[in-house]
Amino acid sequence: MQRLCVIAILAACLDAVTAQYNFKWAPATINAPAVVGFHVPGVPAWTQWFSTNNKDAGESPPGNIQKCTSGGDNVWGASFDDGPTPYTPRLLEYFAAKKLKTTFWVVGYNVQANPDILRATYDAGHEIGIHTWSHTHLTQLSDDEIIAELVYGARAVFEVIGKYPKYFRPPYGDVDGRVRSLAALVGLRSVIWSRDSQDWVYYANATAINLIVPNNFKSWIDAGSKMDISLEHDFDPSTVSVGIKAMDMLLDAGYTLKPFGECIGETALYGNSILPKFFASGLFESKLAPVQTATEVHGIPIAVITSTYRSEAAVKTSTKTSGVHAAASFSTGFLAVFLALL
Ligand SMILES: *[C@@H]1O[C@H](CO)[C@@H](O)[C@H](O)[C@H]1NC(C)=O
Ligand SMILES: [Zn+2]
Numbered sequence: 001m002q003r004l005c006v007i008a009i010l011a012a013c014l015d016a017v018t019a020q021y022n023f024k025w026a027p028a029t030i031n032a033p034a035v036v037g038f039h040v041p042g043v044p045a046w047t048q049w050f051s052t053n054n055k056d057a058g059e060s061p062p063g064n065i066q067k068c069t070s071g072g073d074n075v076w077g078a079s080f081d082d083g084p085t086p087y088t089p090r091l092l093e094y095f096a097a098k099k100l101k102t103t104f105w106v107v108g109y110n111v112q113a114n115p116d117i118l119r120a121t122y123d124a125g126h127e128i129g130i131h132t133w134s135h136t137h138l139t140q141l142s143d144d145e146i147i148a149e150l151v152y153g154a155r156a157v158f159e160v161i162g163k164y165p166k167y168f169r170p171p172y173g174d175v176d177g178r179v180r181s182l183a184a185l186v187g188l189r190s191v192i193w194s195r196d197s198q199d200w201v202y203y204a205n206a207t208a209i210n211l212i213v214p215n216n217f218k219s220w221i222d223a224g225s226k227m228d229i230s231l232e233h234d235f236d237p238s239t240v241s242v243g244i245k246a247m248d249m250l251l252d253a254g255y256t257l258k259p260f261g262e263c264i265g266e267t268a269l270y271g272n273s274i275l276p277k278f279f280a281s282g283l284f285e286s287k288l289a290p291v292q293t294a295t296e297v298h299g300i301p302i303a304v305i306t307s308t309y310r311s312e313a314a315v316k317t318s319t320k321t322s323g324v325h326a327a328a329s330f331s332t333g334f335l336a337v338f339l340a341l342l
Helices: 002-018 044-053 088-098 108-113 115-123 143-161 177-185 206-222 237-252 275-280 307-318 323-341
Strands: 075-077 079-081 103-106 127-130 230-233 256-258
Touching: 044 143, 044 177, 044 275, 088 115, 088 237, 103 108, 103 115, 103 143, 108 115, 108 143, 115 127, 115 143, 127 143, 143 177, 143 275, 206 237, 230 237, 237 256
Parallel strands: 075 256, 079 103, 079 230, 103 127
Antiparallel strands: none
């Protein structure tokens, strides 16, 4: 009897650990990066909700942030986009060894694929920003689709770190007034960069990337750059290793590496005030895609999200398990095992 009890509780513990993050709501099971032009379907009711509940924010949104504004001339805002990936931990090791923090702009589908890596990144003290769900060109999307890309991207980050960022980075820097306006409705401000390392151009050619990226940083250093924000990536081993080389160059040249929020003097990086209200409204779950039939983008079909997925998502409305909650139920489970053994 007692042994049965222990087995039952252990099974519950295991369940808590394996179901650490709930991505049942995630919009598609396709490999988004392999499908050029993929984006999530728009949800008109979400756009309507933000337009009604955060109307003023969308009216005259602030421009893109592109340089540091705080911390002195020698401050440098490095950033790494498109993770989390299996290559991110190498950067984490580097920054930990240097006792420095940086910023990661993360893509929703990669957060779903590598939640533990995002959790480790956040736990190490790095800053996390939203880089949409599908990494697509936002200016080419409808209003509803832009809102959905930001909402799903934010939901992915929240699932893992339990916070809603106030900043997003538009993929490819592809942003205009309409995108900024819609993002402002979602409580998000656009952050681009002043220095493009071009690692994304040359990542497939080891000779080229190791020649051109360090050369770019050298020319910026030689030109006496001040308070720049640089664009780099953690999507490939080559971009990570050349990124480390670039950070060393900046440090050798006397720059102070700061994460983005610090270098603009932001003290409430995750103080998004509208997203918690939106998710508390229940509209996210009740209107999960698809609310439109699958369409084609540039001749490539968008994956159809099945009705099975929809009903699962609806059931999951009140059972979100964050990393923190899972850890709590895990230790409760341990306590229960301990008591059962007594
Ligand atoms: C790789 O880059 C080097 C240096 O720019 C260039 O000479 C070479 O042709 C490139 N290789 C390929 C396969 O493109
Ligand atoms: Zn990107």
